Amino acid sequence: MMPPIVRRCPECGTTGWSRRFAVVAREGSRRLVECPACAHRFEPIDGPLLD
Numbered sequence: 001m002m003p004p005i006v007r008r009c010p011e012c013g014t015t016g017w018s019r020r021f022a023v024v025a026r027e028g029s030r031r032l033v034e035c036p037a038c039a040h041r042f043e044p045i046d047g048p049l050l051d
Helices: none
Strands: 006-008 015-017 022-027 030-034
Touching: none
Parallel strands: none
Antiparallel strands: 006 015, 022 030
């Protein structure tokens, strides 16, 4: 299964390439990414697949 290459912010709905959403925190297997439009931080669904 390939991880998605498009990511969507759950807060504002901004959609973009996953590389535009910078990883801002990493705690073990948990990652938080930040939306480039509204700066909302969230855990992506594809996190465990990339580690």
